[in-house]
Amino acid sequence: xxxxxxxxxxxxxxxxQEVILRCVxxxxxxxxxxxxxxxxxxxxxxxxxxxxxxSEKSEIFxxxxxxERPDGSNFTLKIRSTKLEDSAMYFCASSYNEQFFGPGTxxxxx
Amino acid sequence: xxxVTQLGSHVSVSEGALVLLRCNYSSSVPPYLFWYVQYPNxxxxxxxxxxxxxxxxxxxxxxxxxxxxxxxxxxxxxPSAHMSDAAxxxxxxxxxxxxxxxxxxxxxxxxxx
Numbered sequence: 508x509x510x511x512x513x514x515x516x517x518x519x520x521x522x523x524q525e526v527i528l529r530c531v532x533x534x535x536x537x538x539x540x541x542x543x544x545x546x547x548x549x550x551x552x553x554x555x556x557x558x559x560x561x562s563e564k565s566e567i568f569x570x571x572x573x574x575e576r577p578d579g580s581n582f583t584l585k586i587r588s589t590k591l592e593d594s595a596m597y598f599c600a601s602s603y604n605e606q607f608f609g610p611g612t613x614x615x616x617x
Numbered sequence: 618x619x620x621v622t623q624l625g626s627h628v629s630v631s632e633g634a635l636v637l638l639r640c641n642y643s644s645s646v647p648p649y650l651f652w653y654v655q656y657p658n659x660x661x662x663x664x665x666x667x668x669x670x671x672x673x674x675x676x677x678x679x680x681x682x683x684x685x686x687x688x689x690x691x692x693x694x695x696p697s698a699h700m701s702d703a704a705x706x707x708x709x710x711x712x713x714x715x716x717x718x719x720x721x722x723x724x725x726x727x728x729x730x
Binding site: 548551565598607 | 666716720722723
């Protein structure tokens with residue numbers, strides 16, 4: 508069964524460093540998303556991506572964040588200068604008409 | 618704007634007992650409604666969804682949910698709890714199938730032997 512994959516599973520970084528979280532969506536899906544879940548809190552929408560551009564973004568998704576689909580298979584989330592409060596589980600999802608989630612990347616900012 | 622409220626951050630039931638997890642939503646348009654389950658250290662797995670049509674929807678692992686428009690509710694039930702059902706359950710709403718999901722706070726389900 509096709510699935511969304513994410514790498515790495517756990518990323519530890521120093522505050523102020525750039526990180527790139529990678530996702531491989533399901534191949535025939537058209538919509539791509541990033542969500543995050545701060546420990547003990549609900550899952551929050553960050554951004555959606557369709558037809559090679561951002562279709563919607565939340566207020567969390569400020570100038571420190573960017574997304575890219577550099578080739579036909581990968582979908583990346585970049586955080587330019589990480590803050591302590593960026594520590595969270597980041598989930599990638601893809602959709603044709605319902606969203607399938609990856610296993611997540613746990614980002615720890617020290 | 619859409620929102621989801623899950624009543625009870627923690628629900629505990631005995632093995633074999635009825636599971637009832639409550640979800641109320643707010644939406645200005647006919648909603649698409651979802652229940653996801655998250656096992657420890659894993660991602661989100663879709664349990665079931667309501668889009669249109671039959672208001673009682675059946676999902677995986679014996680779960681079902683009923684869309685009640687008059688009550689703006691989408692409660693999740695399972696007649697007989699199993700130890701393997703212990704997990705975090707999230708209710709979510711969207712305006713259409715591929716639009717962003719708005720999640721509730723989640724309900725942690727504990728099953729007592």
